[in-house]
Amino acid sequence: MKVLLVEDNERVTRFVVKGLQESGHTTDHAGNGRDGLFLAASERYDVIVMDRMLPGNIDGLTIIEALRKAGNHTPILILSALSDVDERINGLRAGGDDYLTKPFAFGELLARLDALTRRGRQDATQTTLEVGDLKMDLLSRKVTRDNRSIQLQPREFKLLEYLMRHAGQVVTRTMLLENVWDYHFDPQTNVVDVHISKLRQKIDVDSAPSLLKTVRNAGYMISAEPVLEPSGG
Amino acid sequence: MARVIRSSAVTLAIGYVLFGFAALVLFAAPLRYAWQATVEDFRVELLQEDTQRFVQVFKLRGPEGLSDFIRERVSMQIAGERILLLTDASLHPLAGNLRAWPQGVPRKPGSYSVPIELAGQLTRVSVVRTTLPGGYNLLVGRDDRFAPIERRFWEGLAAAVAVLSVAGLLGAILIRKALLARIHSTQQTVAAIMRGDLSHRLPVRSGGDELELLARTINRMLEQIEQLVHGVANVSNSIAHDLRTPLAELRSRLEELSLTRPAPAETFQEIDSAVADVDNVIRIFNALLRLAEIDAGMRRSGFVEVDVADLAAKAVEFYLPAAELKNVNISFREPGAVLARGDRVLLAQAVNNLLDNALKYVGEGGKIAVEVLRQADGAIAIIVADDGPGIPDAEKPKVAQRFYRGDVSRGTPGVGLGLSLVQAIAKLHDGALELTDNHPGLRAQMILQRGTLPEPAPVESNVTAADYPVIISSSARASTASS
Numbered sequence: 258m259k260v261l262l263v264e265d266n267e268r269v270t271r272f273v274v275k276g277l278q279e280s281g282h283t284t285d286h287a288g289n290g291r292d293g294l295f296l297a298a299s300e301r302y303d304v305i306v307m308d309r310m311l312p313g314n315i316d317g318l319t320i321i322e323a324l325r326k327a328g329n330h331t332p333i334l335i336l337s338a339l340s341d342v343d344e345r346i347n348g349l350r351a352g353g354d355d356y357l358t359k360p361f362a363f364g365e366l367l368a369r370l371d372a373l374t375r376r377g378r379q380d381a382t383q384t385t386l387e388v389g390d391l392k393m394d395l396l397s398r399k400v401t402r403d404n405r406s407i408q409l410q411p412r413e414f415k416l417l418e419y420l421m422r423h424a425g426q427v428v429t430r431t432m433l434l435e436n437v438w439d440y441h442f443d444p445q446t447n448v449v450d451v452h453i454s455k456l457r458q459k460i461d462v463d464s465a466p467s468l469l470k471t472v473r474n475a476g477y478m479i480s481a482e483p484v485l486e487p488s489g490g
Numbered sequence: 491m492a493r494v495i496r497s498s499a500v501t502l503a504i505g506y507v508l509f510g511f512a513a514l515v516l517f518a519a520p521l522r523y524a525w526q527a528t529v530e531d532f533r534v535e536l537l538q539e540d541t542q543r544f545v546q547v548f549k550l551r552g553p554e555g556l557s558d559f560i561r562e563r564v565s566m567q568i569a570g571e572r573i574l575l576l577t578d579a580s581l582h583p584l585a586g587n588l589r590a591w592p593q594g595v596p597r598k599p600g601s602y603s604v605p606i607e608l609a610g611q612l613t614r615v616s617v618v619r620t621t622l623p624g625g626y627n628l629l630v631g632r633d634d635r636f637a638p639i640e641r642r643f644w645e646g647l648a649a650a651v652a653v654l655s656v657a658g659l660l661g662a663i664l665i666r667k668a669l670l671a672r673i674h675s676t677q678q679t680v681a682a683i684m685r686g687d688l689s690h691r692l693p694v695r696s697g698g699d700e701l702e703l704l705a706r707t708i709n710r711m712l713e714q715i716e717q718l719v720h721g722v723a724n725v726s727n728s729i730a731h732d733l734r735t736p737l738a739e740l741r742s743r744l745e746e747l748s749l750t751r752p753a754p755a756e757t758f759q760e761i762d763s764a765v766a767d768v769d770n771v772i773r774i775f776n777a778l779l780r781l782a783e784i785d786a787g788m789r790r791s792g793f794v795e796v797d798v799a800d801l802a803a804k805a806v807e808f809y810l811p812a813a814e815l816k817n818v819n820i821s822f823r824e825p826g827a828v829l830a831r832g833d834r835v836l837l838a839q840a841v842n843n844l845l846d847n848a849l850k851y852v853g854e855g856g857k858i859a860v861e862v863l864r865q866a867d868g869a870i871a872i873i874v875a876d877d878g879p880g881i882p883d884a885e886k887p888k889v890a891q892r893f894y895r896g897d898v899s900r901g902t903p904g905v906g907l908g909l910s911l912v913q914a915i916a917k918l919h920d921g922a923l924e925l926t927d928n929h930p931g932l933r934a935q936m937i938l939q940r941g942t943l944p945e946p947a948p949v950e951s952n953v954t955a956a957d958y959p960v961i962i963s964s965s966a967r968a969s970t971a972s973s
Contacts (some may be wrong), residue, residue: 440838440839441775
């Protein structure tokens with residue numbers, strides 16, 4: 258994917274650009290608000306990573322508002338040192354699609370960028386989700402694996418739905434907390450891991466390798482293809 | 491400051507005195523006018539009647555006859571009571587009790603008020619001047635019978651002014667003295683606070699006057715400031731104290747790596763551990779920032795209606811699998827929706843922290859009871875009780891302090907901010923965190939909205955112990971046995 262990074266801190270820039278490059282993405286970089294707005298408006302990007310506080314009188318939120326007013330709907334991830342819940346809400350209200358607080362792990366950023374670019378392509382009218390022989394019917398709320406029915410509690414269903422909507426992508430613990438439980442704070446425990454392993458028990462079959470994989474230092478991924486990373490649990 | 495008070499007290503007194511004067515004038519002026527109108531008219535009428543009588547005598551008996559009549563009259567009456575004077579055309583006195591025609595009486599006939607020397611004293615007298623046929627002039631006057639009353643009126647007025655002035659002056663002195671006395675204690679308190687001792691409070695007497703009200707409000711403000719300042723001091727102390735340990739660990743880890751230069755595999759493992767160390771530091775920072783944010787009371791503006799029972803149910807559901815792993819039974823009771831005005835994110839975090847805390851300390855196969863209820867006084871209680879080791883009474887007040895970790899908790903992961911966060915959140919919602927003994931274990935009770943009236947929701951009516959539906963009760967044994 259093609260990413261625009263609007264960020265004034267050199268070290269953060271190097272860190273993000275290098276990481277994205279290694280993951281096979283191309284990155285344009287703007288060091289101030291004016292250049293950022295110019296690039297965002299003139300080029301086509303799959304996703305924009307926007308720092309909130311920028312030199313040059315134009316801050317991140319102003320750029321986002323300007324882009325949205327101009328009808329540009331490129332997904333935007335806001336990067337900020339401001340961690341207040343209110344700041345997060347302000348960022349999303351201005352037109353941002355996701356919010357990540359500095360300091361952050363690169364895996365978290367990459368997973369969220371993946372989720373944002375994938376979201377744009379997703380068909381909203383989809384009624385079934387499929388990963389290998391695991392099928393989820395969103396209307397009847399039934400889950401089957403190899404035609405064998407799987408009983409899930411509502412929250413487990415929501416968790417699996419989120420994972421399947423992002424099949425083949427890494428999903429971090431924070432993303433799960435935010436999207437499945439609506440928790441915008443750090444519960445400081447490994448409770449998410451416990452939920453995952455419980456879900457894994459329910460959907461896995463003895464004959465096949467686990468569909469729900471643990472990605473080291475990042476999170477989880479549901480995928481029918483075997484990944485190079487050793488799967489956990 | 492004292493100068494300002496002095497002038498303000500005096501200004502107040504002067505204002506009141508001037509107001510008093512104005513009231514006196516408003517009272518006296520119409521009185522004086524009424525007096526003037528009534529008494530003067532009456533006096534002139536009398537004089538004119540007298541004059542008519544003398545004119546009759548003149549008409550019947552001529553000038554000589556009138557002179558005799560006047561002389562007879564004058565000899566009969568008390569000197570000064572009545573003024574009578576008859577002169578010829580050139581104002582030479584013919585008869586009467588005045589030796590000469592008084593100056594100041596106008597030429598034209600009519601009634602006048604003129605000063606006349608009587609018994610060696612210049613007195614204002616009402617007179618009527620009449621011109622008789624043949625150029626004779628007749629002056630009839632009457633000493634002012636009402637003068638003493640009038641004088642008394644003026645004297646009374648002067649006395650009132652004097653009393654008013656003295657009272658005003660006295661009042662000013664007293665007000666100033668009282669104000670200064672009150673201000674003085676305030677001033678001393680404020681001076682002590684400025685010197686850095688925030689524990690001082692303004693003296694408040696039992697009376698409820700305006701200054702007491704002000705003193706009470708200021709005291710509340712001082713309390714808030716003291717708490718904030720102490721909070722900040724605590725946070726800085728805690729940061730210095732508790733961030734030093736993980737940072738020192740991180741530093742030695744990196745230094746060792748740089749010195750020993752081990753094989754790549756081990757190096758990367760060490761780097762991963764270093765990143766985990768940093769993450770832990772960041773977590774502490776985030777918790778501290780959140781605490782500071784809550785302590786500053788900034789989040790209150792974003793309060794919305796929150797169903798606390800629903801939040802608790804979600805938290806229980808969230809921790810259930812983890813509890814099952816540990817073979818811990820979580821029971822949950824709620825009376826239906828319990829609405830509170832609050833911050834959804836913070837309340838959820840507080841409930842989760844309580845559960846997390848309980849789950850951390852409760853033993854294998856233990857029990858955790860979660861309960862949400864609305865108390866009779868309208869306050870909301872979220873109770874998380876476990877049967878773990880509990881907290882010794884001596885340590886209970888300390889556990890909510892930042893970074894405090896009891897002896898029991900040494901060796902368990904955590905940064906020691908959980909309960910202080912809960913306490914701060916409860917406080918933000920006009921409540922408190924209460925820790926009591928659960929015999930055995932800890933009973934943590936988070937109170938919200940203390941002192942607010944219960945909402946007129948039907949929720950109140952079914953708050954009886956027997957009515958609580960047990961929503962989630964997991965017996966974890968069966969599911970964990972298989973894993």
